[in-house]
Amino acid sequence: MSSAATTAPSGVHDHGRSYKAEAVFYAEIFGLLISLTILTVTLSYVNVGWALDLTGRAPNIVAGMLVAAVKSSLVLWFFMHMNHEGRLNRFIFAFALCLFTLAVVAFSSDFVWLHTYVVEGARAAVGGM
Amino acid sequence: MFDPAAQDHHPTLSPAFHRERRDMRAMGMWLFLGSEVMFFTAFFAAYIVARSAAPGFVAMPLERGFGTLNTIVLLTSSLTMALAVLNSKRGERVKTGRYIALTFLLACVFLVVKGIEYAHHFEAGDFPSHDIFFGFYFLLTGFHGLHVLGGMITLAILWWRNRRGDFNKDYNDPIEIAGLYWHFVDLVWIFLFPALYLL
């Protein structure tokens, strides 16, 4: 029965692998995701920038976001079958992600300028109260 | 020849019809996920802005244990959902039902863990109005929880339709589309977990 199942006519993106292989493949992806989660939790306890003896949170933030990006692209590419979707669906999601980065960059660049120019600038202008 | 005027109420739909329909629904869901990305963009952009530019912003300590547990629970539910889609594509009705139920249960576990966390915060007095970090915490996890709830309702309906035998090898795209949505909810949590809990 399962052999008939493998050649499902409507399996749009059925790449001929047997059901067993498919399930095992998913399990491998799952294992990778769990290990990345454990990695990101352990990273949070460690000062990531010790090699370059950087203090502050920036390296941790960058590391955390990188791991999250890898995990989400794993889910996106395999679990959501992005590898078999048409070019149009990929373009839609990519355009949304571009707007995400545009929004984040534009909003924060306005406020980061404010913090430096207004606070320090004000103090300097009036004789450093 | 197909005569649209003589439409009776139970036309038989050929597999080609279902394949076309699946592509249309997949594109619709990807567009909806695009709009959801933009919805969470606003929250993440606001959160990043508040952290980067607010001098008084203190990232309050949250229970990382619960956060990690929730992440593992959601990742497992992603796996079970993927297996449910795989089985429904193979026409295995019983296994699909079982995996959908498993995903539903994992989602319940996620919400229960979330509830416990909220209870702890409320006991400690960390209400949303208490501090801007908790404002963002409850905003982000609250709306994510709503999306998990929406996913659970859809899963329940699909489980019931699957038990009723609506789906077969040709017609199973509702489960596949619900799978897309569920993986996206997990995707949001993957970004949310480090942003709130770890960094």
Added chain:
Amino acid sequence: MSAQTIDSVADFVHPEPTDFFHKYVWSYDHKTVAKQYLWTSLIFLVLGGFLAMLIRWQIAYPGAPVPLLGALLKGRFIFDGNGAVSAEGYIQLASMHGLVMIFFVIIPLIVGAFGNFLIPLHIGSRDVAFPLLNALSYWLYFVAGLLILASFLVPLGPAASGWTNYPPLSDVAGANSPDIGMNLVMSAVFLAGFSSIFGGINFLVTIVKMRAPGMTWMRLPMTTWAQFVTAIFQVLATPMLAAAGAMLLFDRILHTSFFVPRGVMIGAAAAANTGGGYPLLWQHVFWFYAHPAVYILILPSMGFTSDILPAFARKPIFGQRAMIISLVAIMGLGFIVWGHHMFVSGLNPWMGMAFMISTIFIALPSGVKVFNWLGTIWGGSLRLEPPMLYALTFVAMFIVGGLSGIFMAATPVDVYIHDTYYVIAHFHYVVFGATLFSVFAATTYWFPKMFGREMNRTLNYVHWALSFIFFNLAFFPMHFLGEAGHMRRLMTSTGYEFLNPMAPWNEFITIAAFCLGASQIVFAYNFIHSVFFGKPAQPNPWEASTLEWTIPVPVPHYNYRTIPTVYRGPHEYSSPEAAPADWIAQDAPPRGNRAAH
């Protein structure tokens, strides 16, 4: 009877409803949903216009009791003790006029009503991709409309912080913003946002996946192209409004402080929110949505005009490829110009420079489109029917609106004319002069196809002439007010000496606005009368060549008996292939004498 087997989505048709409820109320048919949108948004148009006239009355005669309504509703709603508009009432009028007109009149009218009716007919399909989602998005909009009407009856009145709802005014309780009314209005906008997201998804999938065979992207009528780009804006920009609305509702109800900074004091009392948020964050997130929204307001109208002008000039559109490229350019640039609303709001001056450059270059695609419309009517043989007059007025008024936009794109000039009547003149020329006139054009053009009857031509001419004159008399002097520095949303300008010379202009504008409001009665009567008692129309009264004119009137439930195959572009008027006649339908089989375009 052998059950029919359907093997392509194009053939799937919902069974035709018979009883009244399924035919008119809970209907899946895109034509009925379009009419539901049409009637609801026309009702809200009357409400919005009425609010506008109240605003104009108060500006021209500050403190004078409103003629009819004032005595009737003394002390209630927006009226104070002796029937004049109260201070809080005026701000509520201004805010609700903006909110109702944008979210509940224009977007549902040009995208909900005409988008729903035209897209399936233009691409030759039997219905939209997801009919259930279509009905759902109408009913979401309907519930949002009810919430807006409810917000008027709530004790403290509806929203009172402008249609843009800048916090902390819209956010901190006690900063003179009504409590329940503001929450109702914000959730109404939240729901209307989701209604337009679902509508956008529906239209995108329909246009991409359900086109008739032969209907390539270059043979798509311009209306559908414009709806395609509008749907992309709706799907990707409206969620930002929903998120901003959610954050504002969190602030108002749970007293979080996303937009409330430290140390905000209302009068002597400290604000309930603990502070730490940032007011400009709302402006960024809101305008990230609201600038694409103002393109949602104009793009479908550009589409209607690009289809109506060729039909009445009996000539193909000039440079269809350039029109499509400028549409895509507007889609690209539309997302990166939102900062020009914030030049003077404490935005970082360098970002002001960046947004100025992107804003000035978004004027380019609009300029190209205007020149192409002029190219379309150049050399044609213009039949000056009512739809043509309205469409020409769209082009004329869009030129004025577009040019007055350039003043605000130049940042130093915007420093002076920001938040003055110059801005109000600009967007009313674009929204009323362009979009609403193109809605009149679309209504008169597609009325025979929608309702199977004809509108009265002379009444249309009368309405066009009156509206054109009074529109210009009402809104052009606002440029003069703007130049004098007259701020917007002022209940009365008598307090300021530098505005005293402007008082006669205010009165002039009010009189012109009242005449403009009165002249709309002509159109309303003509519309309602013709829907029930108009002369029965033929299938193709204008001899147009797009697909919707090839089907009988009134349009059957399944639209096309057999899905048409398309052989040529939408505007092949007076082409050699058409030979004796000066038009040839899109799906007419190709004749030997000239290769199909």
Added chain:
Amino acid sequence: MKRFLSFLVACLFLPALALAFNTHAAGFLPPVVSEQGRQIDALYGHILAIVVVIFVITEGILIYCVVAFRARPGHKARFFHGSTGVELILAGVPAVILLYITVVSARLWERLRMDEPKNAVHIEVLAEQFDWNFRYPGPDAVFGTPDDVMTNGECAVPVDRQVVFFTSSKDVIHSFFLPDSRVKEDVVPGLLNRIWTKWEVIPVWDLATQKRVLLSEKDFENAPVAFSGYAFKSKPHPGKKWYQFSDSARIGYNAYYYERDPSAKLMVMEHDHPVDVAPRYVLHYFEIACAQLCGPLHFAMRGTVRVLPEPEYEAWLKAQPKDDYLASKWAQVWDGVHPDFDRAL
């Protein structure tokens, strides 16, 4: 024919409008009093000229098309789809014009917002719902010290000197708008915005013609200006709270100020002793407006700026009364929450 004639008449209306727009437009800008204002007006007139030319050309083409290509027996439409050559021109020419406008505006924007003047007069502005409060650092040039001068609704500035306003708000977003010097910047709570300008003329009220006259500092020296007592009082009625809307004294303030009956003797001061010279002028002011919706009384939120020569400005500062209600307002909001201008968020 009837149909066409009515359309033609209506369309003639447009060029008439264009001419009206052109001649009348320059008339509405209030007389400009600052160097920045002149540059903004120049840029405005520049863009206006370009826009009116484009307006008349495009509307003219539209009307010509309607007239020349109207459907009439024997007239056939020409069939052409457009040529890329024409498209390039139609895109190129506007692009060049827009590029020119961008360059001109960018240069002026940099002067307006990016180089803050050095050794200027610093004034703190605290906007609240429906009022402006001003604070001067006083002799020790440090804000927040007991010797600060605070006024409500009215501030004085020296003529021909750069003035920098530090603006913040106590409750909602307002907008500090000086129409005469073409200055406008939102006043956001929790954020310190800085805007600067320089007044080049002194406003005086000509009692004969009942009109405002702008005198340069030199003319002001030998002009018979009366320093009436009210010039220095920030509130005409010490007892009344004059900014409540219900009491129309606020709106009537300027009416009261000028409709003095002619017989009332104006005291003309020469340094410190009265001189009986028939005064021609009385000190006048420029207005400050709020351009951002800040609540129901947004329309009544009006302030005044007195532009004075240097000695009179110093005398005005010294003459300001100490008002502990104002001081408490500053202490509560300004120094209490944002002690060292740390007002970022």
